Amino acid sequence: MRKQSGQSLVVGLIFLPVIVLFLLYLYNVSQQNLHKTRLQNTSDAAVLSGSQFLARELNFKAYTNRAMIANHVAIGQYVGLSSWFNFAVETFDNIEDVARFIPGVGAYFTQAEQYIDSINDTVLQPGLEVAVTLTNAVNTGLSKSQSIMSYASSAAMVDSLNGIVKLNDADAELDIISATTLMNTIFNDWRDYQGGFNRTDNTGRYEEFFKVVTNSRDQFLVNRSHDWGFPFSFTWPWCTGYYKTRQAGGTDLINHGERDKETWTSMDTLSIHYKRWKRFRCRKREARIGWGGSHAGEDNDTRRYSSRSLYGQSRRINRSASNRAYARESAMNDAYSGIQQFYSVKKIDQSNDAPPVTIVVSKSIDALQTSKSLGIGTTKENETRNVDINIEEGMDVPRDQFSSAAKARIYYYRATDLWPNTRFEYGNLYNPYWQTSLQDIENSERTYLLGAVFGLDLAGM
Incomplete structure (x- = not known):
């Protein structure tokens, strides 16, 4: 029995290196997986945060487009009020021309x-012109702010990407390949x-x-436009028993082409329409009472627009009275510069996706706490070649770093339950419904990105 004592110690000494190797292997693998997961989370957080700036840019342009449209309509309101006040004053003037002869x-x-x-x-008229001028100035500022936003959002996105990467992992950084993807x-x-x-x-557009x-x-x-009721209008079957007071008006925006x-x-306008016998026929006649007009923008008064569909069909x-409107018409031409530059989606198609954002985040493998970084089994490598425990996991990325790619989708979505029916709205810059989400990267694209990283590493970049 004494001859068998100590055999388990021999067996234990034989398997001890294997156990140590196995434990170190598990430690190295867990460290690499931990840092890989952390790096992927970092790249996901960075690309999602950075892409928000581009989505906000589109939403900002949608908001400002809506604001500019509202301001253009407001200017139309000012012009319409200017015309209506001129019309009211001219109507009272014409009534006064008759009333002045009434004693008392x-x-x-x-x-x-x-x-x-x-x-x-x-x-009234100077005040409305000031209102047109100020509203037009606001539109000028909104138009310029869209151009500024186009550049500011891109710069803010790049800065955000770097900031989020460092906040999540101080040892990680945007890979140089990201400069290519972001510039594109x-x-x-x-x-x-x-x-x-x-x-x-x-x-x-x-x-x-x-x-x-x-x-x-x-x-x-x-x-x-509307007809006045009784007693200003009266209809009788006989020819001489008919008269009707009719008021007409409207405000229109006219496009003059590329140059103007x-x-x-x-x-x-306001007129009384009546009937009388003339040359053995009952003919309809018009007695004009009041008229007025106004315009802003290109200097064209109401005589330049003869279509009967304009001005609430006033010419019909x-x-x-419509032919006399120019005689009391305000001109606020310099106060309104017309439709200024606005941003829009260039191609309206059945797609709700804007260009995605793709980045690659890399991290030096020296930042990992592995058996090599701890010096276990590597201090005297020349003397321990027979029992080499420098067994870090092989990487499919460059030898001195590992990388992670992430992609963000920028898309337009408006909930269908906001509509009274099943209509679907595609991406545009009139409604601010742009948002972001992470997007899967296809294997071919991932292979290209990580291959580019490896190529740049071999080139010493």
Whole structure:
């Protein structure tokens, strides 16, 4: 029995190196997996945070486009009010021309007419012109802010990427290959996706913006035409028993092509229509009572626009009074510079995705706490070749670093439950529904990115 004592110690000594090797192997693998996971989380957090700046850029442009459209419509409102005040003053002036001959009241009408004229000329019209000027200045600022945002958001994105990487892992950094992917996104894909447009555009984006402005007009601008009721209107079967008081007016935005700025033009008229016998026929006649107009932008008064569809069909309803509207028409041409540059998606197609953002984050393998960094089994490598325990896991990336790629999707989504039906809205810069999410990277793209990293490492970059 004594001859068998100590055999387990021999066996233990034989397997001890294997156990040590196994434990060190597990330690190295766990460290590499831990740092790989941390690096992937870092790259995911960085790309998701950085892409938010580009999504915010699109949402900012959508908000400012909506603001500019609202301001254009507001300028139309000012022009419409200017026209209506001119019309009201002219109507009172014409009434005063008759009332002045009425004993006892003529003098009061004359004084009232002078007072109203003075208020309109010195307060109302100048005030409305100032309002047009200020609103136009706001649009100028909004237009320029879109261009500034285009550059600022790209710079902020790059700064955010670096900052998020360092906050999550002080030893990691954006790989040099990220400079290539980000430059391609910012200067190629992103600029090809959206850009600035003005009246010289022939792709349809300006026409689309122009239609949004005109379609945003309220009823006061589109058509303020109506017939006055009894006793101002009366219809009798006989020819001489018919008269009708009709008021017409509207405000329209006119496009003059690529060279000249647009014009907000407005007209208001009031006439009494009656019938009388003439040459053995009952003919309809118009007695004009009041008229007025106003315009801002390109210097074209109401005589330049003869279409009956304009001004709430005023030229069809009150033809004679419409021909006199220019006689009391305010011109606020310099106050309005027309539709200024705005940003829009260049190609409207059935897609809700903007160009994605892809980055590669790398980290030196020396930052890992492995058996090599601890000096275990490597202090006297020449003397321990027979029992080499420098067994760090082989990497499929460069020998001195490991890398992780991440990709963010920038997309447009508007919840369908906000619509009264099943219509679907594609990506645009009129509604701020741009958002981001992580996106899977295809194997071919991942292979290309990590292969590029390896190539740059071999080149010493």
